Amino acid sequence: MTSIDRTAYPRFRKKALDRELATAYTPTDDEIELFNRKFTKSAPHRLAYAMLFKSFQRLGYLPAVADVPAYVVVHLRTCLKLRRNVVPSPLGEATYRRYQKDILKRCKARRFGRDALHAAAEAMAEAAAVQDHPADIINASLAVLGRERFELPAYSTLDRLCRRVRTTINTRVFAGIDARLSEADKAQLDALLDVPGGGKSLLFKLKKRARKDSATNLRALLDHLDFLDGLVRVEGVLDEVPHVKRRHFAAEAAAMDASELRDYGPVKRRALLASLLAHARATTRDEIAEMFIRRMAKIHRAAKDALELDRLAFRERTDAMVATIADVIRLLAEHPADADAGRAIRHLIEDRGGIGPLLRDCEALMQFHGDRHLRYILKPLEGFRSLFMRMLRTLEFVSTTEDTTLIDAMDVLRRHGRSAHLTESVDLGFAIHAWRELIIERAEGAERYRFDYFQACVFSSLANELRSGDIAIVGAIAHGDYRAMLVPWDDCETPAKAHCDELGLPAEATEFVAELRERLRVQALTTDADYLQNGALVIDPDGEPHLKRHAARPIPPGTEALAAAISERMPVRGIVDILWDVHCWTDYTRQFGPVSGSEPKLESAASRYVVTLFAYGCNLGPAQTARHMRGAVSSHQIGFVNRRHIDATKLEAASRDVVNAFAGMHLPRFWGDGSSAAADGTQHDLYEDNALASYHVRYGGVGGIAYHHVSDTYVALFTQFLGCGVWEGVHILDMHYKNSSDLQPDRLHADTQGQSLPIFALAYLLGIQLMPRIRNWKDYRFFRPDPGTRYDHIEPLFRESVDWELVERHFKDLLQVVVSIRAGRIAPSTLLRKLGNYSRKNRLYHAFKALGTAVRTLYLLRYIQDEPLRVEVTASCNKAESFNGFSKHLRFGGEVITQNDPIEQEKAVKYTHVVANAVILWNSVHQTRIIRALRKGGWKITAAQVACLSPYPTQHIKRFGDYWLNFEESPDPIDGELELDA
DSSP, rough: OOOOOSSSOOOOOSSHHHHHHHHHSOOOOOHHHHHHOOOSHHHHHHHHHHHHHHHHHHHHHHOOGSOOOHHHHHHHHHHHOOTTTTTOOOOOOOHHHHHHHHHHTTTTBSSSSSHHHHHHHHHHHHHHHHOOOHHHHHHHHHHHHHHHHOOOOOOOHHHHHHHHHHHHHHHHHHHHHHHOOOHHHHHHHHHOOOOOOSSSSHHHTTTTTSSSHHHHHHHHHHHHHHHHHHHHOOOTTTTTTHHHHHHHHHHHHTTHHHHHHHOOOOOHHHHHHHHHHHHHHHHHHHHHHHHHHHHHHHHHHHHEEEEEHHHHHHHHHHHHHHHHHHHHHHHHHHOOOOOHHHHHHHHHHHHHHHHHHHHHHHHHHTTSSOOOOOGHHHHHHGGGHHHHHHHHHHHEEEEESSSOHHHHHHHHHOOOSOOOOOOOOOOOOOHHHHHHHHEEEEEEHHHHHHEHHHHHHHHHHHHHHHHSSEEETTOOOOTTTTGGGGGOOOOHHHHHHHHHHHHHHOSSSSHHHHHHHHHHHHHHHHHHHHGGTTTTTOOOOOOOOOOOOOOOOOTTTHHHHHHHHHHHHHHHHEEEHHHHHHHHOOOGGGGOOOOTTOOOOOTTTEEEEEEEEHHTTTTTTHHHHTTTTTSSHOOOOOOOHHHHHOHHHHHHHHHHHHHHHTSSSGGGGGTOOEEEEEEEEEEEEEEESSSSSSSEEEEEEEEEEEEEEEEEEEEEEEEEEEETTTTTGGTTHHHHHHOOOOOOOOOEEGGGGGHHHHHHHHHHHHHHHOOOOOOTGSOOEEEEETTTTSSSSSSSGEEEOOOOHHHHHTTHHHHHHHHHHHHTOOOHHHHHHHTTOOOOHHHHHHHHHHHHHHHHHHHHHHHHHHHHHHHHHHHHHHHHHHHHHHHHHHHOSSSSSSOOOOOHHHHHHHHHHHHHHHHHHHHHHHHHHHHHHHHHHHHHHHHHHHTTSOOOOOTTTOOOSSSOOOOOOOOOOOOOOOOOOO
């Protein structure tokens, strides 16, 4: 049975919310008159009828009278002005049916019957055709029944119907896949599960993931792709299966081992294996591309290091050349006559070795001038030439722009023989000037193209264009053609206009540009006019701006004493105890369960989930956790739950439950209103033999980045795991669409890594106010609204003007991207990865960059003028940095993420995210209780004092020792109300 908690099926809350009682369960005057008129003599029947009436309005179905919670009974008794001893009358079957018929009629609803069953089945069949999770299918039927004003049936009715419809649809899908497979294909898929004596099945090999970039690992990855491509050709077999179902089938197969898959029926088993095989081929292509890009970056760094070594070795000769030039200038000054100066200079040159040697030294010196590292690239490339050529022959590349010169050059490269020079003509339009100087040799009026540098140029250009999205790989996911993910413009016009109306933006290009230009013009004039009154901003005589640091906010008297009193009274608890308490309050473990969506068949499932969350969230791992649980659970059981019952999406849902409970409390409102969040990353160590592991200069270590989005109320809204080579800001906007909690910020803060011109542009179009704390902001260019505009005081800040014509020309392209993001077709990070690298060809890159110049200048002008804004940005960023330290304290099992699988790495940081949020909620609940107790004891506690607290104290948390808990105990319920002194 599918867990009801994962669906939108309406049900009573365990605890009353004042807002819900007021809006959902408070009868109107007309309704009270109706209740009184129908039951003039029997108060118990009046109360029972009112309970059913208001419950139906809230739930869409009539519950049993005994199932209506006490808080609804008490509230309705008060609204109807009945005595406290009045209890709802028990209803017989006939009376209940009569009340049901009357309530449905008055609410203009239809009873659930054959028509409703048919409508629900149709909605489920339509949903099951494109989705696979039972909860999503049930939710689709709930939407239709609500829209058609049908009474909702019992949840068990919908669950049975969902299972029947989903089984029918999936059986049809599985049968269709099986019918398109040949007998040989079926045998090959079944053979994936065969386990040779003492060995591993081919299924284990199929799940293999990339390791760190090296020649050995790239060769192994290419061999792996050959192995995958040599298996069943399933792409045509799966073409008619929606992508969502294919992903779900692949995830279900990936969570199983060979013995578990053998228990499935042959038709379903082959469909799951075919989906997993198709997914493995796509991800392997992406991994090859990523490894190639990383290796080319290292090859360029090695070439630059070689250039620098030669510069150091040549320094003595360079000093001699400079000394010679200085002596030439001195001789010119000493001999005014040209003839005398010429003779003196000739003697000097002969004394220094003669014209020939000095000329050769000059030519050598020119070789080291500027960025001339490309001539050093051949040596570090040598060990990878054959592998890169094999990659070119294995993968199929396509251009996403009209420029196909690089694609043509790769074809030439594939056809070339062993000659040192190209034997056919090629267009070098894709190559920069520095490469052309190395490739083209001129002798006796003819040009020849050196093959070695041409090959290196193609590899280097391919890596750049894969990063920018100008080149895509057929059959890949991350490096596939992003244009296929965009909604066609014909389907964009209506939603684009609706989106612009929602944000208050003009939907026409000309008006959009005019409004933004005017905003920039007004802001620039305002900042210029306020310059003399702005004591923090100083522009020195050289035109360099300086922004003084704002003063720290004073701490209200009594705050330190309050913090100490709370710290002394915080109950000492272990993390397992805290996770169990939070489960009892929020039931977040309901989000975990089997991939199929059915109810878990584990004994004491909630306690098993809590222990697993502790094991992975604190990075102890299954073995260490089991060792300290006094035999209550084994490492195998913990690993099984992690593999089969918990994934990244379920961890996000669990975190959402915790955040929503936190948001309902009063205490966090003294820390922030939830309208802003800050993004910040913290480095986690990885084993070096890992595809994502790389050295990060800023963090000073090898590993990956846990990128957190932290609310101004201190709780973390979203977390994801990034490689160290990723520009963090690329992912900053994902939170806006992946955060489904009650806290929905519209202002995002970050440090310098959280912004770029395309990021500013996309955030503006999505209605997000991006407000980063930019280091060395004065080095950024300010753009004028118009070329002829000049300013009295801030003129030195401006250098160029905004290219409004480019923004207007590509306005439709910009809106197409926004509509596609809102439709869920493409993630902001997927697009920004393509726009985060310079591209000469991509019109989207240039359009977003042009719009970003206006939006970032608008923000920077506000930033240097508005001190409260700078205070807000700094405070929000400091909260995100504090969360990093807090979560690291809870991750006491070690900083190294030991898994090599990117999926498990993502889960590792999300586990810690959920644990940290659970501790934040637990701390806030007990801080609230302590503050209430202190006030009862005579303390005067103000909002200003409480605003200086945080939910990050850790001194009361026990991290070490044996972990044991009575999972039968339940904590007192949350009481989030808090009143403070004026």
